[in-house]
Amino acid sequence: MVGGSVPVFDEIILSTALMNQVISFHSVSGTLVCQAGCILEELSQYVEARGFVMPLDLGAKGSCHIGGNVATNAGGLRFLRYGSLHGTVLGLEVVLADGTVLNCLSALRKDNTGYDLKQLFIGSEGTLGVITAVSIQCPPKPRAVNVAFLGCPGFAEVLQTFSTCKGLLGEILSAYEFMDAECMWLVRHHLHLTSPVQESPFYVLIETSGSRAEHDAEKLNDFLEQALRSGLVTDGTVATDQMKLKALWALRERISEALSWDGYVYKYDLSLPTDTLYDLVTDLRARLGSQAKHVVGYGHLGDGNLHLNVTSEAFSRSLLDALEPYVYEWTAGHRGSVSAEHGLGFKKKDALHYSKPPAALRLMQQLKALLDPKGILNPYKTLPAQA
Ligand code: MLT
Ligand code: ZN
Missing domain, CATH: 3.30.465.10 (Uridine Diphospho-n-acetylenolpyruvylglucosamine Reductase; domain 3)
Incomplete structure:
Protein backbone atom coordinates (compact mmCIF):
# COMPACT_ATOMS: atom_id res chain seq x y z
CA MET A 1 0.00 0.00 0.00
CA VAL A 2 2.79 2.40 0.89
CA GLY A 3 5.81 0.71 -0.65
CA GLY A 4 7.21 -0.37 2.72
CA SER A 5 8.42 -3.68 1.31
CA VAL A 6 9.30 -2.46 -2.18
CA PRO A 7 12.98 -1.93 -3.01
CA VAL A 8 13.62 1.52 -4.42
CA PHE A 9 17.36 2.06 -4.87
CA ASP A 10 20.07 -0.33 -3.69
CA GLU A 11 18.35 -2.53 -1.13
CA ILE A 12 18.89 -6.26 -0.63
CA ILE A 13 15.68 -8.24 -0.23
CA LEU A 14 15.48 -10.60 2.71
CA SER A 15 12.85 -13.33 2.48
CA THR A 16 11.62 -15.16 5.57
CA ALA A 17 9.47 -17.56 3.49
CA LEU A 18 11.44 -20.64 4.59
CA MET A 19 11.07 -19.73 8.27
CA ASN A 20 7.55 -21.16 8.30
CA GLN A 21 7.38 -23.46 11.31
CA CYS A 138 -5.18 -16.46 20.06
CA PRO A 139 -8.76 -16.08 21.30
CA PRO A 140 -11.16 -19.06 21.43
CA LYS A 141 -12.95 -19.79 18.17
CA PRO A 142 -16.50 -18.40 18.30
CA ARG A 143 -19.12 -21.17 17.96
CA ALA A 144 -21.62 -19.02 16.08
CA VAL A 145 -20.80 -16.49 13.37
CA ASN A 146 -23.41 -14.40 11.53
CA VAL A 147 -22.91 -11.79 8.86
CA ALA A 148 -25.52 -9.18 7.92
CA PHE A 149 -25.11 -7.11 4.76
CA LEU A 150 -27.34 -4.04 4.78
CA GLY A 151 -28.20 -1.06 2.60
CA CYS A 152 -28.36 2.39 4.24
CA PRO A 153 -29.92 5.53 2.74
CA GLY A 154 -27.18 7.94 3.95
CA PHE A 155 -23.99 8.22 5.98
CA ALA A 156 -25.92 9.58 8.96
CA GLU A 157 -27.83 6.27 8.95
CA VAL A 158 -24.56 4.29 8.73
CA LEU A 159 -23.45 6.01 11.94
CA GLN A 160 -26.82 5.64 13.64
CA THR A 161 -26.89 1.94 12.70
CA PHE A 162 -23.46 1.55 14.32
CA SER A 163 -24.69 3.10 17.58
CA THR A 164 -27.83 0.94 17.51
CA CYS A 165 -25.96 -2.27 16.86
CA LYS A 166 -23.36 -1.54 19.53
CA GLY A 167 -26.21 -1.11 21.99
CA LEU A 168 -28.23 -4.16 20.92
CA LEU A 169 -25.48 -6.61 19.95
CA GLY A 170 -22.98 -5.67 22.65
CA GLU A 171 -20.23 -8.23 23.17
CA ILE A 172 -21.08 -10.34 20.11
CA LEU A 173 -20.38 -7.54 17.59
CA SER A 174 -17.09 -8.48 15.89
CA ALA A 175 -16.94 -6.30 12.76
CA TYR A 176 -18.62 -3.16 11.45
CA GLU A 177 -17.44 -2.33 7.93
CA PHE A 178 -18.87 0.13 5.42
CA MET A 179 -18.60 0.84 1.69
CA ASP A 180 -20.25 3.42 -0.55
CA ALA A 181 -22.25 2.90 -3.75
CA GLU A 182 -19.20 3.52 -5.96
CA CYS A 183 -17.37 0.63 -4.25
CA MET A 184 -20.32 -1.63 -4.97
CA TRP A 185 -20.25 -0.51 -8.60
CA LEU A 186 -16.52 -1.37 -8.80
CA VAL A 187 -16.81 -4.89 -7.35
CA ARG A 188 -19.80 -5.62 -9.59
CA HIS A 189 -18.28 -4.15 -12.71
CA HIS A 190 -14.66 -5.38 -12.41
CA LEU A 191 -15.05 -8.60 -10.40
CA HIS A 192 -18.59 -9.58 -11.48
CA LEU A 193 -19.77 -10.01 -7.90
CA THR A 194 -23.49 -9.66 -7.28
CA SER A 195 -25.04 -7.37 -4.75
CA PRO A 196 -27.37 -9.28 -2.40
CA VAL A 197 -29.41 -6.16 -1.58
CA GLN A 198 -31.18 -3.30 -3.42
CA GLU A 199 -29.03 -0.45 -4.68
CA SER A 200 -28.28 1.98 -1.84
CA PRO A 201 -25.99 4.97 -1.28
CA PHE A 202 -24.14 3.01 1.45
CA TYR A 203 -23.72 -0.58 2.58
CA VAL A 204 -22.63 -1.97 5.91
CA LEU A 205 -21.34 -5.39 6.80
CA ILE A 206 -21.94 -6.47 10.38
CA GLU A 207 -20.40 -9.61 11.81
CA THR A 208 -21.35 -11.20 15.11
CA SER A 209 -19.24 -13.87 16.83
CA GLY A 210 -20.55 -15.56 19.91
CA SER A 211 -20.85 -18.80 21.77
CA ARG A 212 -24.58 -19.65 21.38
CA ALA A 213 -26.22 -19.67 17.96
CA GLU A 214 -29.85 -19.13 19.14
CA HIS A 215 -28.86 -16.34 21.51
CA ASP A 216 -26.89 -14.52 18.79
CA ALA A 217 -29.61 -15.01 16.15
CA GLU A 218 -32.21 -13.59 18.54
CA LYS A 219 -30.08 -10.53 19.25
CA LEU A 220 -29.32 -9.98 15.57
CA ASN A 221 -33.00 -10.30 14.62
CA ASP A 222 -34.03 -7.77 17.27
CA PHE A 223 -31.44 -5.36 15.96
CA LEU A 224 -32.46 -5.88 12.31
CA GLU A 225 -36.15 -5.40 13.12
CA GLN A 226 -35.42 -2.14 14.88
CA ALA A 227 -33.05 -0.90 12.16
CA LEU A 228 -35.56 -1.66 9.38
CA ARG A 229 -38.52 -0.28 11.29
CA SER A 230 -36.77 3.03 11.99
CA GLY A 231 -35.59 3.41 8.39
CA LEU A 232 -31.88 3.27 9.28
CA VAL A 233 -31.61 0.33 6.94
CA THR A 234 -33.66 -0.11 3.76
CA ASP A 235 -32.74 -3.67 2.77
CA GLY A 236 -30.60 -6.48 4.13
CA THR A 237 -29.59 -10.11 4.10
CA VAL A 238 -28.13 -12.39 6.77
CA ALA A 239 -25.79 -15.38 6.41
CA THR A 240 -24.82 -18.13 8.81
CA ASP A 241 -23.53 -20.78 6.43
CA GLN A 242 -19.89 -20.65 5.41
CA MET A 243 -20.42 -20.18 1.65
CA LYS A 244 -22.81 -17.24 1.90
CA LEU A 245 -20.79 -15.71 4.69
CA LYS A 246 -17.68 -15.73 2.50
CA ALA A 247 -19.63 -14.29 -0.44
CA LEU A 248 -20.80 -11.36 1.68
CA TRP A 249 -17.30 -10.71 3.06
CA ALA A 250 -15.91 -10.82 -0.51
CA LEU A 251 -17.95 -7.74 -1.43
CA ARG A 252 -16.04 -5.77 1.17
CA GLU A 253 -12.67 -7.57 1.17
CA ARG A 254 -12.20 -7.39 -2.61
CA ILE A 255 -12.77 -3.64 -3.06
CA SER A 256 -9.04 -3.02 -3.17
CA GLU A 257 -8.65 -5.61 -5.95
CA ALA A 258 -11.55 -4.06 -7.92
CA LEU A 259 -9.92 -0.63 -7.62
CA SER A 260 -6.69 -1.93 -9.11
CA TRP A 261 -8.64 -2.92 -12.24
CA ASP A 262 -10.03 0.60 -12.54
CA GLY A 263 -6.78 2.39 -13.43
CA TYR A 264 -4.12 4.24 -11.44
CA VAL A 265 -5.08 4.30 -7.75
CA TYR A 266 -4.24 7.02 -5.22
CA LYS A 267 -4.64 5.36 -1.82
CA TYR A 268 -5.21 7.01 1.55
CA ASP A 269 -5.72 5.21 4.85
CA LEU A 270 -6.95 7.67 7.45
CA SER A 271 -8.12 7.64 11.05
CA LEU A 272 -10.78 10.31 11.56
CA PRO A 273 -13.56 11.06 14.04
CA THR A 274 -16.40 8.84 12.76
CA ASP A 275 -19.00 11.62 12.49
CA THR A 276 -16.93 13.60 9.94
CA LEU A 277 -15.20 10.61 8.34
CA TYR A 278 -17.17 10.61 5.07
CA ASP A 279 -17.17 14.44 4.64
CA LEU A 280 -13.70 14.19 3.12
CA VAL A 281 -14.96 11.86 0.37
CA THR A 282 -17.84 14.21 -0.52
CA ASP A 283 -15.55 17.21 -0.36
CA LEU A 284 -12.98 15.58 -2.66
CA ARG A 285 -15.59 14.54 -5.23
CA ALA A 286 -16.54 18.21 -5.58
CA ARG A 287 -12.89 19.37 -5.56
CA LEU A 288 -11.62 16.90 -8.17
CA GLY A 289 -14.66 16.89 -10.51
CA SER A 290 -13.94 15.10 -13.78
CA GLN A 291 -10.18 14.86 -13.07
CA ALA A 292 -10.93 11.63 -11.16
CA LYS A 293 -12.60 8.53 -12.50
CA HIS A 294 -13.82 7.40 -9.07
CA VAL A 295 -13.55 8.80 -5.55
CA VAL A 296 -14.54 6.08 -3.09
CA GLY A 297 -14.82 5.67 0.66
CA TYR A 298 -14.90 2.38 2.53
CA GLY A 299 -13.28 0.84 5.55
CA HIS A 300 -13.36 -0.20 9.14
CA LEU A 301 -15.96 2.23 10.41
CA GLY A 302 -16.03 0.57 13.80
CA ASP A 303 -12.38 1.59 14.23
CA GLY A 304 -12.79 5.11 12.77
CA ASN A 305 -10.67 4.04 9.78
CA LEU A 306 -11.50 5.40 6.31
CA HIS A 307 -9.94 3.99 3.16
CA LEU A 308 -10.17 6.86 0.70
CA ASN A 309 -9.20 5.85 -2.84
CA VAL A 310 -9.19 7.90 -6.03
CA THR A 311 -8.74 6.41 -9.49
CA SER A 312 -7.77 7.89 -12.86
CA GLU A 313 -6.98 6.34 -16.26
CA ALA A 314 -3.23 6.91 -15.73
CA PHE A 315 -0.99 8.68 -13.22
CA SER A 316 -1.59 12.44 -13.33
CA ARG A 317 0.68 14.96 -11.63
CA SER A 318 -2.07 17.57 -11.48
CA LEU A 319 -4.45 15.12 -9.81
CA LEU A 320 -1.78 14.25 -7.24
CA ASP A 321 -1.23 17.96 -6.60
CA ALA A 322 -4.97 18.38 -6.06
CA LEU A 323 -4.90 15.52 -3.53
CA GLU A 324 -1.73 16.29 -1.59
CA PRO A 325 -1.20 18.00 0.76
CA TYR A 326 -4.98 18.73 0.78
CA VAL A 327 -5.95 15.27 2.15
CA TYR A 328 -3.22 15.43 4.81
CA GLU A 329 -4.10 18.98 5.87
CA TRP A 330 -7.78 18.06 6.06
CA THR A 331 -6.89 15.06 8.22
CA ALA A 332 -4.55 17.04 10.49
CA GLY A 333 -7.28 19.71 10.82
CA HIS A 334 -9.56 17.02 12.24
CA ARG A 335 -6.79 15.66 14.48
CA GLY A 336 -6.76 12.42 12.51
CA SER A 337 -3.96 10.08 11.46
CA VAL A 338 -2.50 10.05 7.94
CA SER A 339 -1.90 6.32 8.28
CA ALA A 340 -4.38 4.30 10.31
CA GLU A 341 -3.14 0.79 9.49
CA HIS A 342 -1.07 0.71 6.30
CA GLY A 343 2.06 2.39 7.67
CA LEU A 344 4.23 5.08 6.08
CA GLY A 345 6.65 3.09 3.93
CA PHE A 346 8.21 5.04 1.08
CA LYS A 347 5.16 6.94 -0.12
CA LYS A 348 3.88 8.44 3.12
CA LYS A 349 7.07 8.99 5.15
CA ASP A 350 7.11 12.73 4.46
CA ALA A 351 3.52 13.02 5.71
CA LEU A 352 4.44 11.84 9.22
CA HIS A 353 4.58 15.39 10.58
CA TYR A 354 0.85 15.87 9.88
CA SER A 355 0.13 13.40 12.66
CA LYS A 356 3.08 13.65 15.06
CA PRO A 357 4.72 16.68 16.75
CA PRO A 358 8.39 17.64 16.06
CA ALA A 359 9.52 16.21 19.43
CA ALA A 360 8.06 12.81 18.51
CA LEU A 361 9.79 12.87 15.11
CA ARG A 362 13.11 13.75 16.76
CA LEU A 363 12.80 10.87 19.23
CA MET A 364 11.99 8.47 16.38
CA GLN A 365 15.14 9.61 14.53
CA GLN A 366 17.19 9.12 17.72
CA LEU A 367 15.84 5.59 18.19
CA LYS A 368 16.63 4.77 14.57
CA ALA A 369 20.19 6.10 14.99
CA LEU A 370 20.64 4.05 18.19
CA LEU A 371 19.35 0.75 16.80
CA ASP A 372 20.57 1.07 13.24
CA PRO A 373 23.51 3.53 13.20
CA LYS A 374 24.56 2.56 9.67
CA GLY A 375 21.02 2.83 8.28
CA ILE A 376 21.04 -0.68 6.80
CA LEU A 377 17.53 -1.80 7.87
CA ASN A 378 14.81 -1.00 5.33
CA PRO A 379 16.49 2.27 4.38
CA TYR A 380 14.53 5.19 2.84
CA LYS A 381 11.33 4.08 4.58
CA THR A 382 9.06 5.22 7.42
CA LEU A 383 11.00 8.26 8.63
CA PRO A 384 11.55 11.45 6.62
CA ALA A 385 15.18 12.05 5.65
CA GLN A 386 15.32 15.05 8.02
CA ALA A 387 13.19 15.38 11.17
C1 MLT B 1 -8.84 -3.07 3.31
O1 MLT B 1 -9.32 -2.91 4.43
O2 MLT B 1 -9.49 -3.55 2.37
C2 MLT B 1 -7.44 -2.65 3.05
O3 MLT B 1 -6.79 -2.31 4.24
C3 MLT B 1 -7.47 -1.42 2.20
C4 MLT B 1 -6.94 -1.57 0.86
O4 MLT B 1 -6.67 -2.67 0.41
O5 MLT B 1 -6.79 -0.53 0.21
ZN1 ZN C 1 -8.16 -1.93 5.81
Missing part, protein backbone atom coordinates in the same frame (compact mmCIF):
# COMPACT_ATOMS: atom_id res chain seq x y z
CA VAL A 22 5.03 -23.38 14.26
CA ILE A 23 7.28 -23.58 17.32
CA SER A 24 4.59 -24.28 19.93
CA PHE A 25 0.91 -23.94 20.67
CA HIS A 26 -0.57 -24.01 24.15
CA SER A 27 -4.06 -25.47 24.06
CA VAL A 28 -5.21 -23.93 27.35
CA SER A 29 -3.94 -20.37 27.00
CA GLY A 30 -4.14 -20.23 23.17
CA THR A 31 -0.58 -18.90 22.91
CA LEU A 32 0.96 -19.56 19.51
CA VAL A 33 4.71 -19.24 18.98
CA CYS A 34 5.84 -19.42 15.37
CA GLN A 35 8.49 -18.32 12.93
CA ALA A 36 8.08 -15.07 11.04
CA GLY A 37 7.55 -16.58 7.58
CA CYS A 38 4.35 -18.47 8.48
CA ILE A 39 1.45 -17.47 6.21
CA LEU A 40 -1.46 -15.94 8.11
CA GLU A 41 -4.11 -18.19 6.56
CA GLU A 42 -2.09 -21.32 7.36
CA LEU A 43 -1.77 -20.18 10.97
CA SER A 44 -5.53 -19.55 11.03
CA GLN A 45 -6.19 -23.09 9.86
CA TYR A 46 -3.69 -24.47 12.38
CA VAL A 47 -5.25 -22.73 15.40
CA GLU A 48 -8.84 -23.23 14.18
CA ALA A 49 -8.27 -26.97 14.13
CA ARG A 50 -7.43 -26.59 17.84
CA GLY A 51 -10.48 -24.46 18.75
CA PHE A 52 -8.90 -20.99 18.48
CA VAL A 53 -8.66 -18.15 15.93
CA MET A 54 -5.92 -15.73 14.97
CA PRO A 55 -6.64 -12.30 16.47
CA LEU A 56 -6.17 -10.72 13.04
CA ASP A 57 -7.60 -11.32 9.60
CA LEU A 58 -7.16 -9.42 6.37
CA GLY A 59 -7.78 -9.72 2.64
CA ALA A 60 -4.14 -10.68 1.96
CA LYS A 61 -4.28 -13.62 4.42
CA GLY A 62 -3.42 -16.20 1.73
CA SER A 63 0.02 -14.72 1.05
CA CYS A 64 1.03 -12.38 3.90
CA HIS A 65 3.52 -13.49 6.57
CA ILE A 66 2.93 -13.09 10.29
CA GLY A 67 6.33 -11.38 10.63
CA GLY A 68 5.25 -8.78 8.07
CA ASN A 69 1.89 -8.39 9.78
CA VAL A 70 3.64 -7.59 13.04
CA ALA A 71 6.34 -5.41 11.45
CA THR A 72 3.62 -3.28 9.83
CA ASN A 73 1.19 -3.55 12.76
CA ALA A 74 -1.51 -4.68 10.33
CA GLY A 75 -5.05 -3.81 11.45
CA GLY A 76 -7.61 -5.65 9.35
CA LEU A 77 -11.06 -7.05 9.87
CA ARG A 78 -10.95 -8.34 13.46
CA PHE A 79 -9.50 -5.20 15.01
CA LEU A 80 -12.86 -4.09 16.44
CA ARG A 81 -13.11 -7.30 18.45
CA TYR A 82 -9.54 -8.26 19.36
CA GLY A 83 -7.73 -4.92 19.15
CA SER A 84 -4.27 -4.08 17.90
CA LEU A 85 -1.20 -6.33 17.62
CA HIS A 86 0.29 -4.05 20.27
CA GLY A 87 -2.07 -5.90 22.62
CA THR A 88 -2.18 -9.42 21.20
CA VAL A 89 1.52 -9.96 20.48
CA LEU A 90 3.09 -11.34 23.66
CA GLY A 91 6.68 -11.56 22.54
CA LEU A 92 9.09 -11.31 19.63
CA GLU A 93 12.45 -12.58 18.54
CA VAL A 94 14.25 -9.87 16.59
CA VAL A 95 17.63 -9.73 14.89
CA LEU A 96 19.19 -6.32 15.42
CA ALA A 97 21.33 -4.42 12.93
CA ASP A 98 24.57 -5.54 14.64
CA GLY A 99 23.52 -9.20 14.48
CA THR A 100 22.39 -9.52 18.10
CA VAL A 101 19.48 -11.91 18.47
CA LEU A 102 17.07 -10.24 20.87
CA ASN A 103 15.04 -13.07 22.36
CA CYS A 104 11.96 -11.50 23.90
CA LEU A 105 9.75 -14.38 22.80
CA SER A 106 7.77 -14.37 26.02
CA ALA A 107 4.46 -16.20 26.27
CA LEU A 108 3.40 -14.24 29.36
CA ARG A 109 0.23 -12.14 29.46
CA LYS A 110 1.65 -9.93 32.18
CA ASP A 111 5.24 -8.78 32.36
CA ASN A 112 6.23 -5.43 33.83
CA THR A 113 9.98 -5.96 33.90
CA GLY A 114 11.35 -2.77 32.42
CA TYR A 115 10.57 -1.21 29.05
CA ASP A 116 8.35 -3.27 26.78
CA LEU A 117 10.90 -3.52 23.96
CA LYS A 118 8.78 -5.62 21.60
CA GLN A 119 6.43 -2.64 21.13
CA LEU A 120 9.25 -0.76 19.39
CA PHE A 121 9.37 -3.33 16.61
CA ILE A 122 5.59 -3.69 16.13
CA GLY A 123 4.80 -1.27 13.32
CA SER A 124 8.44 -0.27 12.76
CA GLU A 125 8.24 -1.62 9.18
CA GLY A 126 11.57 -3.44 9.52
CA THR A 127 13.50 -0.23 10.14
CA LEU A 128 14.69 -1.16 13.66
CA GLY A 129 15.24 -4.91 13.43
CA VAL A 130 14.21 -8.05 11.59
CA ILE A 131 11.41 -9.99 13.28
CA THR A 132 12.22 -13.70 13.11
CA ALA A 133 9.62 -15.21 15.49
CA VAL A 134 6.35 -14.15 17.08
CA SER A 135 4.43 -15.19 20.19
CA ILE A 136 0.76 -14.26 19.86
CA GLN A 137 -2.38 -14.65 21.94
